[in-house]
Amino acid sequence: xxxxxxxxxxxxxxxxxxxxxxxxxxxxxxxxxxxxxxxxxxxxxxxxxxxxxxxxxxxxxxxxxxxxxxxxxxxxxxxxxxxxxxxxxxxxxxxxxxxxxxxxxxxxxxxxxxxxxxxxxxxxxxxxxxxxxxxxxxxxxxxxxxxxxxxxxxxxxxxxxxxxxxxxxxxxxxxxxxxxxxxxxxxxxxxxxxxxxxxxxxxxxxxxxxxxxxxxxxxxxxxxxxxxxxxxxxxxxxxxxxxxxxxxxxxxxxxxxxxxxxxxxxxxxxxxxxxxxxxxxxxxxxxxxxxxxxxxxxxxxxx
Amino acid sequence: xxxxxxxxxxxxxxxxxxxxxxxxxxxxxxxxxxxxxxxxxxxxxxxxxxxxxxxxxxxxxxxxxxxxxxxxxxxxxxxxxxxxxxxxxxxxxxxxxxxxxxxxxxxxxxxxxxxxxxxxxxxxxxxxxxxxxxxxxxxxxxxxxxxxxxxxxxxxxxxxxxxxxxxxxxxxxxxxxxxxxxxxxxxxxxxxxx
Numbered sequence: 036x037x038x039x040x041x042x043x044x045x046x047x048x049x050x051x052x053x054x055x056x057x058x059x060x061x062x063x064x065x066x067x068x069x070x071x072x073x074x075x076x077x078x079x080x081x082x083x084x085x086x087x088x089x090x091x092x093x094x095x096x097x098x099x100x101x102x103x104x105x106x107x108x109x110x111x112x113x114x115x116x117x118x119x120x121x122x123x124x125x126x127x128x129x130x131x132x133x134x135x136x137x138x139x140x141x142x143x144x145x146x147x148x149x150x151x152x153x154x155x156x157x158x159x160x161x162x163x164x165x166x167x168x169x170x171x172x173x174x175x176x177x178x179x180x181x182x183x184x185x186x187x188x189x190x191x192x193x194x195x196x197x198x199x200x201x202x203x204x205x206x207x208x209x210x211x212x213x214x215x216x217x218x219x220x221x222x223x224x225x226x227x228x229x230x231x232x233x234x235x236x237x238x239x240x241x242x243x244x245x246x247x248x249x250x251x252x253x254x255x256x257x258x259x260x261x262x263x264x265x266x267x268x269x270x271x272x273x274x275x276x277x278x279x280x281x282x283x284x285x286x287x288x289x290x291x292x293x294x295x296x297x298x299x300x301x302x303x304x305x306x307x308x309x310x311x312x313x314x315x316x317x318x319x320x321x322x323x324x325x326x327x328x329x330x331x332x333x334x335x336x337x338x
Numbered sequence: 339x340x341x342x343x344x345x346x347x348x349x350x351x352x353x354x355x356x357x358x359x360x361x362x363x364x365x366x367x368x369x370x371x372x373x374x375x376x377x378x379x380x381x382x383x384x385x386x387x388x389x390x391x392x393x394x395x396x397x398x399x400x401x402x403x404x405x406x407x408x409x410x411x412x413x414x415x416x417x418x419x420x421x422x423x424x425x426x427x428x429x430x431x432x433x434x435x436x437x438x439x440x441x442x443x444x445x446x447x448x449x450x451x452x453x454x455x456x457x458x459x460x461x462x463x464x465x466x467x468x469x470x471x472x473x474x475x476x477x478x479x480x481x482x483x484x485x486x487x488x489x490x491x492x493x494x495x496x497x498x499x500x501x502x503x504x505x506x507x508x509x510x511x512x513x514x515x516x517x518x519x520x521x522x523x524x525x526x527x528x529x530x531x532x
Contacts, residue, residue: 043509055516090530093530
């Protein structure tokens with residue numbers, strides 16, 4: 036025969052009744068999965084402000100207070116929100132212009148927002164903002180939400196960011212030099228710092244003489260095309276290119292080649308037009324007129 | 339003493355081991371889900387866990403003659419196995435996160451429930467049997483009742499304590515049922531199942 040314990044049952048029963056009652060009085064403690072965001076603090080005990088019974092939180096409930104047309108533009112109290120922007124690096128200044136909320140392909144607040152902070156249980160279901168959520172038309176108009184950087188590279192650009200940048204991250208960018216105006220394109224130093232090694236310290240010309248815009252290396256300049264720098268010609272650039280002016284050269288800065296000596300040498304051959312040495316002497320190891328040299332025909336006398 | 343029933347070593351420790359195994363295994367599975375970034379699985383384990391626990395009550399119903407079918411001894415095995423496994427899944431589902439009080443109370447009630455159940459399983463039935471065996475052996479050796487009482491004093495004390503504890507298994511089950519139901523109702527009421 037089992038003993039009945041009415042007192043025990045009554046105590047347990049009362050405890051449970053109290054607990055269930057507490058769930059109704061303090062739902063934010065008893066059933067809420069975490070504290071609400073600051074802006075919704077006043078709804079802490081009003082679960083049904085956002086939750087529809089048996090259906091969970093729904094966008095319809097959000098829209099009751101947050102009219103889609105006003106999101107990012109006016110507060111729920113009707114106060115106009117100052118239009119800030121996102122900088123190119125994604126740092127917010129003020130609030131993002133409201134356009135993007137109005138331009139989403141679907142009005143599903145829960146897809147991105149979860150008001151219960153803290154537990155991973157609710158956070159993990161959140162979808163990070165993706166530009167794919169934007170309508171096609173607005174997706175390419177970055178400036179409607181973002182301000183472009185004001186550095187030298189971006190200052191004069193009148194292009195959409197998407198020409199160089201992806202929508203997932205600002206870097207890496209794929210810059211196309213062809214998009215620059217010609218004067219800007221020729222002033223590499225306005226965006227780039229030149230190397231400071233021994234060779235480049237001497238160079239004061241345009242980078243484009245030796246380098247291409249696609250990549251710094253390999254350098255395209257081939258000195259041999261103009262003059263072969265053999266064993267006897269391993270001199271500093273300045274010796275031939277005075278003042279680092281690479282558009283000109285002289286051979287008279289070397290004791291081997293004085294103007295008087297050269298004139299005498301060429302006069303013996305009957306050559307009077309000998310100002311442009313490179314015309315005949317491209318390779319110091321090859322005599323002009325021989326294989327690899329240049330024919331002197333037609334250069335004798337005045338021409 | 340070789341003739342002692344040695345309840346502590348033979349019964350209390352296995353009981354604790356079973357309880358600790360439940361906790362450690364739950365932590366291990368929870369840790370694994372965290373590691374593999376599969377937390378969503380843990381969230382859904384509450385459902386199979388609850389179903390297993392509900393399934394385990396077949397023995398309770400049979401014992402109280404609310405159902406007539408089934409072999410009680412076999413149903414008891416199933417009761418033990420399913421309730422333990424269901425509790426494991428619910429424990430993983432609860433994780434080690436403190437969110438809502440109601441859910442936590444339900445988990446604690448469940449753990450106390452498992453504890454009282456294991457008490458019945460490990461301590462009471464077998465300790466009664468061992469105590470009886472020891473008594474028989476000692477009687478056969480010609481010990482007097484007084485000597486018997488003296489020798490078996492601590493074992494008897496343990497036995498009485500666990501007997502008292504087992505008594506609360508059913509009320510605790512009721513408390514757990516109400517708390518779990520309240521938690522489940524709250525989930526159905528507020529969650530969008532997304």
